[in-house]
Each structure stands twice: as C-alpha cells, then as structure tokens.
Amino acid sequence: MTIKHYPLLLIIQGDIEYIENQSMLDASLYSIDKKEFNEIFVIYNNGESHALSSPAPIKICLTELTKLVQQSLVDDGQCCVGKIEITDVCQAFYLLQDSA
Secondary structure, three states, X not given: OOOOOOOEEEEEOOEEEEEOOHHHHHHHHOOOOHHHHHHXXXXXXXXXXXXXXXXXXXXXXXXXXXXXXXXXXXXOOOOOHHHOOOOOHHHHHHHHHHHO
C-alpha cells in the first residue's frame, strides 16, 4: 500500500471518503481484507489516482466521481445534489472536506 500524501479521496465498496491522515485511513480500512485492496482506489488532489494495491496510475471517470460525491452528500443530509457536476478532482475534495 503506497500513499503519497494526504488529504486523499478513498473509493471503497461503492462509497467515497475524504481522508485527512493515516489514522483516518486505518479506520476506513480496518475491516477490509487485503485481497480487496485492488478494488479500493485512491485519488489525490492533483488528480493522480491508483488502486490501493498498486502505484500504477489509473484514470478516474469524472461522471462516476460525480455520482459518488452526490451520494456521499445525500448520505450526509445535503439536498439539491443532482445539480452537482464534477469537472475536476479539486471540486470533489472541496465538496467532501467538510464531511470528514
């Protein structure tokens, strides 16, 4: 598991989480089997992303990122999230940082 820096966004089991530090990451991964790490993705605020199990870069679909952010905001009690459209990863960080 290679983490370059914090904060980061963690896509895990169909959800997205804003992770500020190592202890938050440890808590999010506590009950996850290491075999599942290739299905968990890390996104940095500079747009870089990779699977938790590999440092090899992957491309994140902004449409999928938008859906994940919208659902996370709904789960936190926000309304009118259907109007949100993520055009770069910095927007996702901005929208999710208060939910951490």
